[in-house]
Amino acid sequence: MTMTNLFTIILLLAGCFFFLGGTLGLLRFPDLFSRLHALTKVDNIGLGLIAAGMAIHIGSPWAALKIFLIWLSTLLASSTACYLVAKFQLGRPSESPEVPAK
Amino acid sequence: METYQIYSLASAVIFAVGLAGIFTTRLFFKKIIATKIMGGGVFLCFVSFAERDALAFADPVPHAMVITGIVVAVSAAAFALALARRIQQLTGQETFPVEEE
Amino acid sequence: MNGFFIGVCLFLLLNICLGLLRVWRGPTVADRLLTTQLFGTTGMAILIVLAGYLGELTLLNVAITFNVLAVLLVICFVQVWKPGKKGGKA
C-alpha cells in the first residue's frame, strides 16, 4: 500500500460518509428547507472529497484540472439551485401535496 | 455470466415493462413515458451487443445507431407531448374516450 | 484497490436507491425535484470513480455534461411553475 493509495482510500471513505449524511438528511428532515440544506451542502463536500481522492489516484494534471472544474461548477450550480428552490417554496404552504386527495 | 448478458436480459425486461405500461394506462402522458421506457430497453439491447462484439473498441455501429435513435426518440416524444397537451387544452381530455362495457 | 472502487460505486448506487424514497414520498414537486440534484451529484461521483477504476478518462466528459445540465431542470422548474396562481401545488 503506497502513500497515494492510502490518501485515496481515506478521501473516498470520507466522501462516502458525507454522501450518506446527505441522503439521510434528505429522507429524515421534516421540511423542504432543511432538506435543501442537507442536500446541497453535504453532498457537495462528499463530491469534493471523492473528486480529490480520484484526482490523486489518476495522477494526471489535465484530468485533475477537469475534475476540479467539475466540482467548482457543481458548487455553483447547486447553491443556485438551493436558492431558487427555497425562494420558490417561500410563501407556499410547505407540505401541500401536488394532487388533490382522491 | 458476463456483463453484456446481464444488460441484455435487463433490456428484454425493460422493453416488456414499457409494453405493458402502454396497454395498462389510459393517460396520454404515461403512454408517452412508457414508449420512452421501451426505447430505453431497445437501446440497452443494442449497446450490450456492441460490448459483446468488442475488439480493441466496442462495435461503433450500434453506438452510432443508438445516438441517432436517442435524438429521433426525443423528437417523437416532443411531438407526442405537444399533441397530448393540445388535446388537453382543447377538449380537457387526458385519455382516450372510455367505451362503456 | 479495484475492489475498493467497486465497493464505493456500489455504496453510492445504494445511496441513490435510498434517495428514491423521497421521490415517492414527495410531498411537493419541489421535494421530488431535489432528488434530481441528489442523482446529479451522486451520479457524477460514480462517474468520477468509474473513470479512475476503468482508466477511461473520457467518462469525465460525461460528468461535465451532467453537471452543466443539472441546474437547467431547476431553473426551468422555477421559471415555468412560477406564473400560475396555484401552479406550485395544483
Place this chain on the structure above:
Amino acid sequence: MSLWIDSLLAVLAVFLAVRCLLAPTLPQCVFLFFAFGLTLALAWARLGAVDVAIAEAAIAAGFLGVLLIDALRDFSRSRSTGEGGDRPSRVSQGLVGAGVLVFLVVAIEAVWRVPNGGGLTALAADNLPQSGVDHPVTAVLLNYRSYDTWLEVGVVLMALLALFATGGREYFCRPVVRAVDPLLRQVILLFTPVLFLVGAFLLYLGKTEPGGAFQAAVLWGAGGILLHLGGWPVFASMAPWLRHLLLTAGFGFFLLLGFLFMAGGGALFEYPLAQAGLLILVVETLAALSIAAALTAIFAYFNGMSAESAEPFTPASS
C-alpha cells in the same frame, strides 16, 4: 466482482421502469423517469459506450427533462391523475399481462441466444484510416453511415414542423414575459457561455474521442433554452430569414455536399479522402447548429403553450 455493479444497475433500471409506470401521480412518474434515464447513462458508462452516455445525459437530464417539467404543469393540474381514473378492467389487465408475459419469454430467449456474428467492429476498424477521423463512432456517424445522420437532422426538423401543425406557429413566436430573479439572471449569463463552450469542446473532441455533433447540439440547445427562460428569447426573436437559415443549414449543406460528390463520380456522401476530416468538421458544426436551433424552437413552442394554459382567456401581452 464488478458484476455486482452491473447487476445492481440492471435491477435498478427494471425496478425504476416498473415503479415509474405504477406511480399514482404524474410528478412521481416523471421524476422516477429521470432516475431511470440516469441509471441508463451509468449503464452505458459501464458498457464502454461513452458517446451514448454523454448523449443520454444531455438529452435525458437536459432537454427531455425540461419538456416534461413544462408539460407536467398542464397535466398535474387535472383531477384524473389519481389512481382511480387510470385502471382498466380486470379482464383486460389479465389479457395484457398474459400477452406481455409471453412476449417477455420470447424476448429473453431471443436476446439470450442471438448468434454472435462478430459484428462490424473489424470492418469499422479497418476503414478507420480512410474516414478522416480517429474516433470510430464519429466515423460511423459522419462517414460510413452519414445518410442516417443526414435524415436524423431532417427528423428533428420534421418534429418542429409537426409541432407547428398541432397548434399554429404563434406559440413559438410568443416569448413569455416574466419576472426574472436578479441572481438567476446573473447565473444564466454565467452558465450560457459555459454551455456553448463545453458544447464546442465536445464537438471538437468528436474527432478523436467520445463527443460530437449531437452532444454539442444538445448543450447548445440547452444554452438557447436557458436564455429563453431568463427572458432573452434570442431564437424566437431573430429575423425570420436567419431563423430559417439556422434551422435548415445542417440538412441543406449535408445534402448539397452529398450530391456534389455524387456528381463528381462517387457515391452519395462519399467524401474525398484528403478533405474528409475538414468536411466532416464543417458538416458536424452545421448539423449541430441546426439541431440546437430546432431544440430551442421546440422548447420555445412548449413554453408558449403553457403560457396559454396559465391565462386561458387573455391574449398574450407581447
